[in-house]
Amino acid sequence: MGKKVTVVGAGFYGSTTAQRLAEYDVFDTVVITDIVEGKPAGLALDLNQSRAIEGFETKVVGVTTGPNGEGYESIEGSDVVVITAGLPRKPGMSRMDLLETNAKIVRQVAENVAKYAPNAVVIVVSNPLDEMTALAQLATQFPKNRVLGQAGMLDTARFSNFVAEALNVPVASVRTLTLGSHGDTMVPVPSKSTVNGKPLRDVMPAEQIEELVVKTRNGGAEVVALLKTGSAYYAPSAAAARMAKAVAEDSGDVMPVCAWVDGEYGIAGVYLGVEAEIGAQGVKRVVETDLDADERASLLEAAEAVRAKQADISSM
Numbered sequence: 001m002g003k004k005v006t007v008v009g010a011g012f013y014g015s016t017t018a019q020r021l022a023e024y025d026v027f028d029t030v031v032i033t034d035i036v037e038g039k040p041a042g043l044a045l046d047l048n049q050s051r052a053i054e055g056f057e058t059k060v061v062g063v064t065t066g067p068n069g070e071g072y073e074s075i076e077g078s079d080v081v082v083i084t085a086g087l088p089r090k091p092g093m094s095r096m097d098l099l100e101t102n103a104k105i106v107r108q109v110a111e112n113v114a115k116y117a118p119n120a121v122v123i124v125v126s127n128p129l130d131e132m133t134a135l136a137q138l139a140t141q142f143p144k145n146r147v148l149g150q151a152g153m154l155d156t157a158r159f160s161n162f163v164a165e166a167l168n169v170p171v172a173s174v175r176t177l178t179l180g181s182h183g184d185t186m187v188p189v190p191s192k193s194t195v196n197g198k199p200l201r202d203v204m205p206a207e208q209i210e211e212l213v214v215k216t217r218n219g220g221a222e223v224v225a226l227l228k229t230g231s232a233y234y235a236p237s238a239a240a241a242r243m244a245k246a247v248a249e250d251s252g253d254v255m256p257v258c259a260w261v262d263g264e265y266g267i268a269g270v271y272l273g274v275e276a277e278i279g280a281q282g283v284k285r286v287v288e289t290d291l292d293a294d295e296r297a298s299l300l301e302a303a304e305a306v307r308a309k310q311a312d313i314s315s316m
Helices: 012-024 039-048 095-116 129-140 152-167 206-217 219-227 234-248 293-313
Strands: 004-008 029-034 059-064 080-083 121-124 147-149 178-180 186-188 253-262 268-279 282-287
Touching: 004 012, 012 029, 012 039, 012 234, 029 039, 039 059, 080 095, 080 234, 095 121, 095 129, 095 293, 121 129, 121 234, 129 147, 129 253, 129 268, 129 293, 147 268, 147 282, 152 178, 152 206, 152 219, 152 234, 152 253, 152 268, 178 293, 186 206, 186 293, 206 219, 234 253, 234 268, 253 282, 268 293
Parallel strands: 004 029, 004 080, 029 059, 080 121, 121 147
Antiparallel strands: 147 253, 178 186, 178 268, 253 268, 268 282
């Protein structure tokens, strides 16, 4: 039985994620769904026609879904489902501004995923990320390790890119880490960030690190403001696709993701940005990193901020 992955939502984020997943050539099938009639089928047709050029065999299938779950039978047997459905931000909007609208959409999608792909690992990318991940777990009733969110991978990539540009070094020589929430309580971890193996604090002044931290925290908003319509999708889709690949290959790769934390760092009972080992069942384990006192305090603060908001979503 070959591997199958579904991407729910055929906007820029969803379609780019589907393209990346297909081009990896590790899945037999990529299903892309959307509520816009014909759009996913058109994208699938186009993507399949690129196979001979890019040299991959993965088959892309596009399906229109209806308000009562029509079309969702096509996701049956999916090993991974990436949920990108929901409205993107507009300039001036915070991720939290999307809460009520996207909660309805994500709940409906999650219920259909539970019905048709009961063994899937679910990767949530809809905003506000931490809250929508918690909601997807409640709506699917899946074990918490099988529902995770894409946040830290993206924030870390942004942070690494800004450091590489500031120091004019190859991005491959930079390692950074961000924990906490995807948004205002993002916790950068300079103590675990390096350039060519040297601690970031040794090669960059503290105030410049702080500037790049703020830039990272606002990384999505900066893209939204420039684009005027829609939000970032190249870097976010790369992050989601890598996570899905780690699940499909049962790789055990350690990645910063939004995962259920149950005792690690002295924090329990909340979805939060942490490093985790990713495999066929989603999160194999949360990896605790040594943090300095400030970073640990910031992570606890992020946990409480997210906990308060996640408590609200159970009623949505």
